[in-house]
Structure formats: C-alpha cells, structure tokens
Amino acid sequence: MSVSIEVTDVPTAPKSDNPLLMGQKSRMPEFSLAGKVIIVSGGARGLGLTQAEALLEAGAKVYALDRLSEPAPEFEQIQQKAKDLGTELHYRSIDVRDTELLNSVVESIANDEGRMDGLVAAAGIQQETSALEYSAKDSNTMFEVNVTGVFMTSQAVAKQIIRFGNGGSIVMIASMSGTVVNRGLICPAYNASKAAVLQLARNLAAEWGTYNIRVNTISPGYIVTSMVEKLFVEFPERREQWPKENMLGRLSRPEEYRGAAVFLLSDASSFMTGSDLRMDGGHTAW
Numbered sequence: 395m396s397v398s399i400e401v402t403d404v405p406t407a408p409k410s411d412n413p414l415l416m417g418q419k420s421r422m423p424e425f426s427l428a429g430k431v432i433i434v435s436g437g438a439r440g441l442g443l444t445q446a447e448a449l450l451e452a453g454a455k456v457y458a459l460d461r462l463s464e465p466a467p468e469f470e471q472i473q474q475k476a477k478d479l480g481t482e483l484h485y486r487s488i489d490v491r492d493t494e495l496l497n498s499v500v501e502s503i504a505n506d507e508g509r510m511d512g513l514v515a516a517a518g519i520q521q522e523t524s525a526l527e528y529s530a531k532d533s534n535t536m537f538e539v540n541v542t543g544v545f546m547t548s549q550a551v552a553k554q555i556i557r558f559g560n561g562g563s564i565v566m567i568a569s570m571s572g573t574v575v576n577r578g579l580i581c582p583a584y585n586a587s588k589a590a591v592l593q594l595a596r597n598l599a600a601e602w603g604t605y606n607i608r609v610n611t612i613s614p615g616y617i618v619t620s621m622v623e624k625l626f627v628e629f630p631e632r633r634e635q636w637p638k639e640n641m642l643g644r645l646s647r648p649e650e651y652r653g654a655a656v657f658l659l660s661d662a663s664s665f666m667t668g669s670d671l672r673m674d675g676g677h678t679a680w
C-alpha cells in the first residue's frame with residue numbers, strides 16, 4: 395500500500411535584512427567567523443583565494459598574503475563582495491621566506507585590528523623532478539617555502555594570537571601526497587615537504603594548546619587550479635588517468651574546500667586539534 399502526503403504549507407526561511415545569515419543565533423552560530431581577523435597565505439589565487447572568500451562569507455576580515463605583486467583578477471570582485479557583506483579583504487605582497495617582513499606585517503595587522511584569530515597557510519610550490527636529478531638547491535627551496543615558510547607564518551600569527559589572548563585556529567594546507575606517493579607524478583621533495591607539514595602541525599598543536607590555539611591540516615586530493623591546468627597541457631593523459639585513481643572518479647574543484655576552511659577556523663571544530671582532514675575523493679583509502 396502506498397500513502398501519498400500532500401504538502402500544502404512548506405515553511406520557508408524567514409527573510410532577513412542582514413546579508414550575513416551565518417552566525418545568527420538560530421543558524422549554526424558555531425560556524426560564524428563574524429568579527430574575526432584571519433590571515434591567508436598564498437591568498438592571491440587558487441585554493442587560498444577560494445578559501446579566503448568562504449571565510450569572508452562566514453563573517454571574517456581577511457588579509458591575503460602572497461609573493462605575487464598583484465593578486466588574480468577575480469580578487470577585486472571578491473573584495474567588493476566582502477564590502478557588500480559588511481567585511482573586508484586586504485592584500486599584502488610578501489614572500490613567506492622573508493621572516494622579518496612576515497613578522498612585522500602580521501604584527502602591524504594585529505595592531506591595526508586589535509586582535510588576531512587565525513591562519514590558513516596555503517602558500518606552496520610544486521616541482522616535478524626525479525630523485526636522481528634533484529639538485530640540493532631546488533630541494534632546499536622546496537622545504538624553505540613549503541615547510542619553513544608554513545612554520546614561520548604560523549609562528550608569526552601564533553605570537554599575535556597569544557599577545558591578545560583570545561585563542562585561535564591555524565590551518566595548514568598539506569596534501570594527500572604527504573601520506574601516499576602519487577602514481578606517475580615524480581615529486582620526491584614536494585611529497586616529503588607535505589609529510590613534514592602533517593607532523594609540524596601535530597607538534598605546534600601540542601605546544602600551543604595551552605594558549606587555546608588549535609592547529610590542523612587539510613590534505614586535498616587533486617584540485618583543478620591553474621597550476622594543474624598547466625600540467626594537463628603538458629601531460630594530457632593525466633586528465634584521463636587521475637580521476638580514475640579515486641572513488642568518485644573525478645578531480646576536485648577549489649570550492650569543495652570552502653566548508654573545511656570555515657569549519658576548521660570556527661568554533662564548529664572547537665575540540666579538534668593536531669588532526670588532518672583528508673579530502674581526496676577516497677584516493678588514499680583505496
């Protein structure tokens with residue numbers, strides 16, 4: 395026997411004049427970033443910029459740091475969107491290897507804002523070279539940017555969080571390549587650098603827990619950013635092969651990491667630290 399129910403009165407969400415719906419008392423307030431100041435390194439483009447946009451939508455004020463002199467063209471639109479939402483997106487051109495400048499920029503942001511609440515450390519580089527050919531110089535550069543750069547950015551932000559005493563959250567972008575070796579993608583130093591990021595996060599979480607600073611990582615699978623699009627031009631077979639290597643049979647888009655950034659930066663993850671969020675379509679579970 396089948397029963398049919400006629401729905402006559404579907405309740406709809408009440409209309410609000412406030413464009414920032416998240417963070418209202420009745421709407422998952424633990425996901426709100428309203429009033430928080432967050433730094434995003436590598437925020438000029440790609441994953442960093444996409445996650446910055448999500449943080450803005452959740453109410454944060456965001457400072458994007460990147461070595462590029464100018465951010466990607468879409469940065470301006472996101473800046474305008476932030477304004478419409480009643481918050482702000484700023485840009486500072488800086489190389490994360492310049493520790494002195496990094497500390498002074500982060501400190502002056504904290505001074506201007508009177509607080510510091512968190513970081514997404516997304517700045518990173520990639521190099522495809524076989525292990526027998528890798529030069530010491532290139533290997534040092536890889537670790538300088540991907541490990542020391544992430545470490546020093548986290549340290550600069552943690553110092554300011556500790557100064558204001560409100561606690562905070564740090565998210566480092568690692569990779570599934572920190573846990574497994576990608577088939578047919580020869581990146582020994584990159585993969586080792588991402589493994590280092592995973593362990594670094596656990597150490598910082600252990601040291602900074604007493605300051606109520608949480609430290610976690612996100613390990614994405616393949617993301618179609620401009621970096622990866624360029625690889626597909628050079629190696630078109632990868633566009634066919636890579637999707638077959640995970641359980642969902644496709645590659646990811648930067649937008650699919652928006653929720654993870656907001657979750658990890660907000661109180662929604664308040665008891666989570668020293669942990670890795672692996673988001674790889676099941677690639678490493680196979």
Ligand SMILES: NC(=O)c1ccc[n+]([C@@H]2O[C@H](COP(=O)([O-])OP(=O)(O)OC[C@H]3O[C@@H](n4cnc5c(N)ncnc54)[C@H](O)[C@@H]3O)[C@@H](O)[C@H]2O)c1
Nearest residue numbers: 436438440441460461489490516517518569614616617619
């Ligand atoms: N694209 C992928 O498939 C993928 C997968 C897993 C992890 N990741 C990681 O995600 C992060 C973002 O990568 P993406 O794919 O958006 O690449 P991307 O090259 O578009 O973004 C990286 C950003 O970091 C910046 N950067 C590099 N070196 C820097 C330095 N020394 N100082 C300051 N900024 C610097 C670049 O200018 C760039 O804007 C990286 O850490 C990357 O390793 C990417």
